[in-house]
Amino acid sequence: MSSDxxxxxxxxxxxxxxYTHYADRFKQMIFGRFRKFYKDYWVLRDVSxxxxxxxxxxxxxxxxxxxxxxxxxxxxxxxPTYGEVEVHGRVAPVLSxxxxxxxxxxxxxxxxxxxxxxxxxxxxIIKRFDSIAEFxxxxxxxxxxxxxxxxxxxxxxxFAICAHVDAELMVIDESLSVGxxxxxxxxRTFLRNFRKTGSILLVSHSVxxxxxxxxxxxxxxxxxIREMGKPSEIIxxxxxxxxxxxxxxxxxxxxx
Amino acid sequence: xTYQSRAKTSTAIMLSARKSGAPLGWLALPFTTGxxxxxxxxxxxxxxxxxxxxxxxxxWFWAIISPIVMLGAYTIVFTGPFKVSAAAEAGVGHYxxxxxxxxxxxxxxxxxxxxxxxxxxxxxxxxxxxxxxxDTLGWIALCRALIYAGISFAILLAxxxxxxxxxxxxxxxxxxxxxxxxxxxxxxxxxxxxxxxLTQDVAHVVTSIMPLIIFxxxxxxxxxxxxxxxxxxxxxxxxxIYIEMTRNLxxxxxxxxxxxxxxxxxxxxxAFWVGHAVFMRYRSILVDxx
Numbered sequence: 196m197s198s199d200x201x202x203x204x205x206x207x208x209x210x211x212x213x214y215t216h217y218a219d220r221f222k223q224m225i226f227g228r229f230r231k232f233y234k235d236y237w238v239l240r241d242v243s244x245x246x247x248x249x250x251x252x253x254x255x256x257x258x259x260x261x262x263x264x265x266x267x268x269x270x271x272x273x274x275p276t277y278g279e280v281e282v283h284g285r286v287a288p289v290l291s292x293x294x295x296x297x298x299x300x301x302x303x304x305x306x307x308x309x310x311x312x313x314x315x316x317x318x319x320i321i322k323r324f325d326s327i328a329e330f331x332x333x334x335x336x337x338x339x340x341x342x343x344x345x346x347x348x349x350x351x352x353x354f355a356i357c358a359h360v361d362a363e364l365m366v367i368d369e370s371l372s373v374g375x376x377x378x379x380x381x382x383r384t385f386l387r388n389f390r391k392t393g394s395i396l397l398v399s400h401s402v403x404x405x406x407x408x409x410x411x412x413x414x415x416x417x418x419x420i421r422e423m424g425k426p427s428e429i430i431x432x433x434x435x436x437x438x439x440x441x442x443x444x445x446x447x448x449x450x451x
Numbered sequence: 452x453t454y455q456s457r458a459k460t461s462t463a464i465m466l467s468a469r470k471s472g473a474p475l476g477w478l479a480l481p482f483t484t485g486x487x488x489x490x491x492x493x494x495x496x497x498x499x500x501x502x503x504x505x506x507x508x509x510x511w512f513w514a515i516i517s518p519i520v521m522l523g524a525y526t527i528v529f530t531g532p533f534k535v536s537a538a539a540e541a542g543v544g545h546y547x548x549x550x551x552x553x554x555x556x557x558x559x560x561x562x563x564x565x566x567x568x569x570x571x572x573x574x575x576x577x578x579x580x581x582x583x584x585x586d587t588l589g590w591i592a593l594c595r596a597l598i599y600a601g602i603s604f605a606i607l608l609a610x611x612x613x614x615x616x617x618x619x620x621x622x623x624x625x626x627x628x629x630x631x632x633x634x635x636x637x638x639x640x641x642x643x644x645x646x647x648x649l650t651q652d653v654a655h656v657v658t659s660i661m662p663l664i665i666f667x668x669x670x671x672x673x674x675x676x677x678x679x680x681x682x683x684x685x686x687x688x689x690x691x692i693y694i695e696m697t698r699n700l701x702x703x704x705x706x707x708x709x710x711x712x713x714x715x716x717x718x719x720x721x722a723f724w725v726g727h728a729v730f731m732r733y734r735s736i737l738v739d740x741x
Binding site: 211220221224267270271272273274286288290295296297299300304307308309311312313316317 | 490491493494495498501502576577578579580581582583649650735738739
């Protein structure tokens with residue numbers, strides 16, 4: 196295991212269990228070793244990839260392909276059904292909207308809790324608070340309950356916190372597109388600097404973003420890695436594939 | 452922070468326990484995770500209180516006033532005509548104090564027990580969106596409840612001093628009972644939090660048995676009042692152990708029997724480790740279920 200390895204995902208798979216009857220859940224808990232009482236929905240299958248320090252990886256794929264689940268697994272929020280994940284260093288997740296905020300609390304309170312959750316000391320986060328507020332640039336709203344925030348403000352604060360926790364890996368789930376152009380530029384500048392020392396794992400539907408920020412792109416299709424490589428190679432292939440395929444429900448099939 | 456995630460959570464837990472060095476690392480594991488996240492626990496407990504008293508002019512006053520009202524009412528009702536033999540036998544002049552001293556540990560239990568099954572669901576937005584160590588939810592719930600219990604405890608001592616003119620020196624030993632009691636409570640919280648997130652039924656079961664627990668526990672009576680034939684069984688209810696010991700220390704000035712104290716620790720540690728193990732065993736599933 197080399198020291199500059201940040202992510203190592205070795206053949207991970209994730210299935211969610213669907214129960215037809217509520218009681219089946221208990222049957223499964225008690226007799227699970229003899230029989231299966233649920234239907235599997237495989238969100239991810241046999242996904243393997245590695246990321247080294249300073250490497251940025253983009254993930255593309257259609258809705259329901261398993262991108263967000265993959266990020267959740269990398270962040271350690273949920274565990275894979277099979278396979279192994281190793282992550283080294285502090286992870287800052289800017290996951291899709293609503294990022295772990297208590298909407299009753301003010302932005303300031305959430306920033307402190309958010310920073311501590313990510314492993315900073317309370318004193319450190321208070322010291323950095325001015326800088327966080329400046330980055331988020333939401334003015335007086337920082338001391339208002341977050342239920343009054345707009346979607347963009349949510350994302351601004353989420354990103355601002357994650358930008359200040361000395362992360363070694365930033366995991367970003369489609370959130371950049373929510374901000375306005377000015378904020379997107381700010382984030383992009385930040386990420387370009389961040390790449391010099393840290394790694395980025397980015398889910399995006401924006402071709403420009405993937406071209407600009409990523410060294411490599413992983414294309415996930417129905418839970419499996421379809422292709423992996425340079426953005427300039429993978430993105431055109433993905434785009435033409437999307438144009439050819441029909442947009443129907445067959446991709447969300449729950450197997451018996 | 453470096454972590455590994457494997458398909459089988461139990462192996463992952465064992466691995467991290469082994470990494471902690473000591474051969475019996477798994478025994479210390481629940482403590483070390485709690486200690487590692489102490490800042491987080493502190494911050495969240497602080498914000499819960501800040502939030503609770505925000506928008507109320509008197510703030511903390513309300514946390515203090517409700518136990519005073521309760522104890523005041525007990526005192527008025529039980530001073531004089533209602534004096535019960537239980538109080539006289541326990542050597543306590545005031546039955547109100549007698550009940551209140553038991554109600555503090557009892558309410559600590561009921562508050563946590565009632566809340567545990569929904570603990571994960573209440574915090575689902577947190578668990579699913581950030582890297583939140585879910586076992587700290589147990590510590591957070593305990594700290595919160597302990598603060599209220601502490602306020603009530605201070606009021607109890609103040610009333611005792613006012614009514615009887617003295618507080619037995621053995622009251623200083625109360626922490627020796629409170630510590631194992633907290634471990635017991637944490638075990639209960641983890642166990643029912645895990646069970647409760649798998650099915651809503653647990654929450655309903657808990658609410659329906661709650662009123663029964665108070666009669667099975669020595670709150671309005673003392674274990675000494677239990678008929679000798681079944682007295683041995685009174686301590687099968689773990690709450691009885693802690694309630695009796697606390698009350699004896701604080702009011703009667705009686706140091707607990709050594710065997711009973713040993714039992715208190717035994718029950719506490721078993722509950723603590725079993726609760727934690729069950730919680731950690733199901734932790735990865737719980738996030739997907741709630």
